[in-house]
Amino acid sequence: MNALSMAYSPCPNDTFMFCDVAEGKLAPAGYEVNVHLHDVETLNRLALKACYDLTKVSFRTYLLIRESYQLLNVGAALGFGCGPLLVAKHPIPEADLTKCRVAIPGELTTAHLLLQLWAPAMRLKTFVPYDRIMAEVLQDKVECGVIIHESRFMYEEAGLVCLADLGQWWERQTGYPIPLGCMVARKTLGPSLIAEIERVLRRSILRSRGNPGHTSGYVGQHAQETRDDVQARHIAMFVNDFSLDLGVAGHAAVAKLEELARQAGVIS
Numbered sequence: 001m002n003a004l005s006m007a008y009s010p011c012p013n014d015t016f017m018f019c020d021v022a023e024g025k026l027a028p029a030g031y032e033v034n035v036h037l038h039d040v041e042t043l044n045r046l047a048l049k050a051c052y053d054l055t056k057v058s059f060r061t062y063l064l065i066r067e068s069y070q071l072l073n074v075g076a077a078l079g080f081g082c083g084p085l086l087v088a089k090h091p092i093p094e095a096d097l098t099k100c101r102v103a104i105p106g107e108l109t110t111a112h113l114l115l116q117l118w119a120p121a122m123r124l125k126t127f128v129p130y131d132r133i134m135a136e137v138l139q140d141k142v143e144c145g146v147i148i149h150e151s152r153f154m155y156e157e158a159g160l161v162c163l164a165d166l167g168q169w170w171e172r173q174t175g176y177p178i179p180l181g182c183m184v185a186r187k188t189l190g191p192s193l194i195a196e197i198e199r200v201l202r203r204s205i206l207r208s209r210g211n212p213g214h215t216s217g218y219v220g221q222h223a224q225e226t227r228d229d230v231q232a233r234h235i236a237m238f239v240n241d242f243s244l245d246l247g248v249a250g251h252a253a254v255a256k257l258e259e260l261a262r263q264a265g266v267i268s
Contacts (some may be wrong), residue, residue, distance in 0.1 A: 010222035041106025075183030083167015105130035
């Protein structure tokens with residue numbers, strides 16, 4: 001039996017989508033899939049070293065690894081109304097943001113890229129795991145933070161306010177859905193196997209959407225936030241039709257992200 005290594009985040013959308021793969025119920029014919037879970041920035045860093053055959057990465061990182069990895073049409077986190085939020089303990093005038101320290105969930109994340117595009121003069125940055133961003137703000141280690149994943153649904157209860165919705169800004173600027181994260185496959189796997197992998201991952205997503213209850217144990221085991229309602233909202237927001245197929249709009253959004261990143265000098 002051949003083996004494939006696959007990595008993704010412990011966030012509910014990923015564990016929901018790939019539950020049947022992780023539990024050994026689905027795999028390409030003749031292969032077993034060994035699953036590894038890491039936070040988003042760790043995934044990005046490992047992808048730069050080509051550590052896994054299949055991996056979830058930020059779209060911002062995908063732009064750096066395209067020579068060795070192929071973008072898959074399935075498994076993405078991409079959509080409308082689901083972008084990162086810049087939050088703080090109290091309102092801060094936009095003109096004062098350049099003087100603020102900001103916590104960001106990883107240098108190679110799309111969240112960081114969006115902040116660079118929206119507020120290029122914000123330079124007092126600290127990079128910490130996504131699940132520590134709100135604590136950094138609440139403990140006054142920084143004045144504001146860019147939150148993603150489950151934190152989107154928890155910041156108001158924590159007493160934070162939203163200074164900017166970076167996803168809304170992107171949508172107003174481009175008209176496209178915001179491309180956050182994607183699945184990629186090592187190009188050396190070859191077209192035939194990559195196509196079979198896409199079919200398997202799409203089937204896994206469809207099975208989870210058709211019977212979401214069977215994923216609850218696996219999702220809950222790895223989620224940062226244990227509340228069922230938060231997990232359900234997270235899945236509903238980030239697992240959508242773009243997760244099944246990026247389509248024309250999805251690929252156009254990725255091309256636009258690259259265009260703006262190049263114009264801003266973020267990538268060369």
